[in-house]
Amino acid sequence: MTQEHPPLTEGVYYILLALYEVRHGYGIMQLVEELSNGRVRLGAGTIYGAIKTLLERGWIEALDEDGRKKEYIITETGKSVVDYEILRLRELFDNGIRITRGVE
Amino acid sequence: MHKYRLMINPYAIEKWVNDMACKGWHLKKFTWIRFTFERGESGSYIYRHDELERFGTHYEEDYLEFLKSSGIEQVDRSGNFVFFRKAAQEGPFELYTDKKTKLGTLSKKMTVLLSLILLNLLIGITGLTGDFSERTMDWVGFTMNMLNLIVVVLFSFPLIKLIRVRNRLKRELNVFSD
Numbered sequence: 001m002t003q004e005h006p007p008l009t010e011g012v013y014y015i016l017l018a019l020y021e022v023r024h025g026y027g028i029m030q031l032v033e034e035l036s037n038g039r040v041r042l043g044a045g046t047i048y049g050a051i052k053t054l055l056e057r058g059w060i061e062a063l064d065e066d067g068r069k070k071e072y073i074i075t076e077t078g079k080s081v082v083d084y085e086i087l088r089l090r091e092l093f094d095n096g097i098r099i100t101r102g103v104e
Numbered sequence: 105m106h107k108y109r110l111m112i113n114p115y116a117i118e119k120w121v122n123d124m125a126c127k128g129w130h131l132k133k134f135t136w137i138r139f140t141f142e143r144g145e146s147g148s149y150i151y152r153h154d155e156l157e158r159f160g161t162h163y164e165e166d167y168l169e170f171l172k173s174s175g176i177e178q179v180d181r182s183g184n185f186v187f188f189r190k191a192a193q194e195g196p197f198e199l200y201t202d203k204k205t206k207l208g209t210l211s212k213k214m215t216v217l218l219s220l221i222l223l224n225l226l227i228g229i230t231g232l233t234g235d236f237s238e239r240t241m242d243w244v245g246f247t248m249n250m251l252n253l254i255v256v257v258l259f260s261f262p263l264i265k266l267i268r269v270r271n272r273l274k275r276e277l278n279v280f281s282d
Contacts (some may be wrong), residue, residue, distance in 0.1 A: 003229035009282045011202055026174045044174040045154065046165055070170070 008085050013040050015050050016082050019060050021073040025051065028072075054078070105141045111185065113262035120204070121187065130190075131266070135182045149189040150197040154271055156184040171199075186224065196255060202282050203273050210270045212214040217263045221256050228252030 008016070014032040023031065025047050032040050051072060054060040059078030063071045072084070107124075111117050111134075121131050124263040129141035131151060158166050165262070168178065171188060176197075179187040200206055231249035 003249075007281070009202065009204075011282060024173065025170050029174060039197070041196060041201065043201040044171050044176055045197040046202045046205060048170050049202075049205055070166075 004084050005081060008081070009018070010040060011046060012054070013085055014040060014042070014051055015047065016059065016074055016078055017053065018079070019072050022063060022071050022073050023072045085098060107139045107141065108137050109139060110232060111136050112259060113265055114153045114155065114185070116262070116265070118151065121153075123132065123153045125151060126230070131179055133180045134185075134187060136185075147192055150192050151179065151189045151211055152199045154186050154188060154199055156186060172187070203277050204282075207270060207273050207277070210266055210273070214266050214270065217259055223258050224252040224255045224259075228256065229248060273275055
C-alpha cells in the first residue's frame with residue numbers, strides 16, 4: 001500500500017463519515033459523539049474550521065441552504081479519501097493484533 | 105457588578121470569567137478592561153472566549169450563525185473579541201478541541217504581544233538614552249519612557265505563560281495527533 005494521503009485526524013475522519021448523509025454542523029457534532037460513545041466531542045469552532053478546509057479541498061460540498069442551517073454532504077473525492085483511510089487503519093489494526101497477540 | 109481587568113491573556117480572562125460564574129456572577133457585557141456581571145445560579149453556564157479572524161466579513165456572520173445553530177449563545181462582543189456560553193447541564197463545552205487550531209491562535213497572540221513588547225522596549229531604551237545624555241533632565245520624557253518599560257514588564261508575564269502553553273501543546277503533538 002503506497003502512501004496516497006497523510007493520515008487524517010480523528011475529527012476529520014469522523015466528520016467525513018458523518019457526511020455520508022446530509023447533515024448540518026450540529027448534526028455532525030451529535031453523530032460523532034454518538035458513534036464514539038461520547039469519547040470524541042468536537043468543538044463547534046473545530047468543526048467549522050474543518051468544514052471550511054474540506055470544502056476548499058472538494059471532499060465535501062454545501063447544499064442549498066435549508067432555512068438558516070447550512071447542510072453538507074461528502075463528495076466522491078471525499079469518499080475515496082475515506083476508503084484509503086480505512087485501508088490504512090486496517091493495516092494498523094492488523095499489524096497491532098499480529099504483533100501484540102502473536103497471531104500470524 | 106463591574107470589574108476591571110486588562111485583557112492581555114485571554115485564556116486567563118476566560119478562566120476568571122468561569123470562576124466568577126461558579127460563584128454565581130455571570131458575564132453580561134465587556135470591553136477591553138470593563139466586565140459587567142449579573143447575579144445568577146452558580147455554575148449554570150460555561151463561558152468560552154473567541155477572537156474572530158477577519159473582522160466584518162461574510163465568514164464572520166457564517167461562523168456566528170453556525171455557533172448559534174449549535175446551541176451556543178453569544179454573550180457579548182468587543183471588537184473582534186467575543187464571549188460565548190452554553191448551559192453547563194448540556195455537558196463539557198469547548199469551541200476548539202484540536203491542538204493545531206489552538207497552536208495557530210496562540211502563535212498569532214504571541215506575535216502581537218512580542219511586537220508590542222519590542223516596540224515599547226525600543227522606544228523606552230532609545231528615549232531613556234536620550235534623556236540621560238541631555239544636560240537638563242526631561243522629566244515628562246523620562247516618565248513616558250519608564251511607562252514604556254513598565255508595559256514591557258506587564259506584557260512579558262502573559263507572553264511567558266502563552267509560550268509555556270504552546271510548548272506543552274507542541275510536546276503533546278509529537279505523540280498524539282489531536
